[in-house]
Amino acid sequence: MTNKTVMVPVELAENLDQIKEARNMAMNIAAYGDQHGEAGHVAQLLDWLVSAIEAAPKVEDEPVAYMYQHEDTGEIGFVDQQQLEWDFEKNNPRLQVIGPLYAAPQQAKAGWIKSSERMPTKKDADGYDEVFWYDSLFNLCVRGLFYYGEFAEQKRYTHWTPTGTQRPKPPEKPE
DSSP states (O other): OOOOEEOOOHHHHHTHHHHHHHHHHHHHHHHHOSTTSOHHHHHHHHHHHHHHHHHSOEEOSSOSEEEEEETTTOOEEEEOHHHHHTTHHHHOTTEEEEEEEOSSOOOOOOOOEETTTOOOOTTTSOTTSEEEEEETTTTEEEEEESSSSHHHHOTTEEEEEEOOOOOOOOOOOOO
16 A cells, blocks of 8 residues: 555535534444434535545655755755656766655654664654653553663663654744
8 A cells, every 4th residue: 555645625624524523423323323314414424525535636655856956056956757867967967966855744764773773862852852662571662751761771662763743833922
């Protein structure tokens, strides 16, 4: 199964209350049966939801462009995949490809890292200085501080991975 990001149409976002209502009705029908003839209404709402999702544009996890930089001036520009395939870098030796650009945010694919190979650093931690630790004694994942302390010193925490979250910025102060 390929990993795709779906951009939610405004129509779906604006009708979130109706979608939640359909979900609640479906849960009630499942729990108590269709006592009030709600099944037809739920089916209509779900049909609408399915058609709206199917109509939503799909964004592939492939890069849509690549950023490059001039080695002397620092000027930045962009090229598509086709240009790279046509030897962009060979034909423009003073322009260095910096990295891919995506149409949607990409999830980090860090995976689990053995504690014996490398301990987490501040760079690996989230905005709260935490990472996920694997507790081999209880076979579970716990969230804890990245730096040497109760987690790092105990041999039972055999692996760790970034949480993938960032600390939110505080709201702007009203004037």
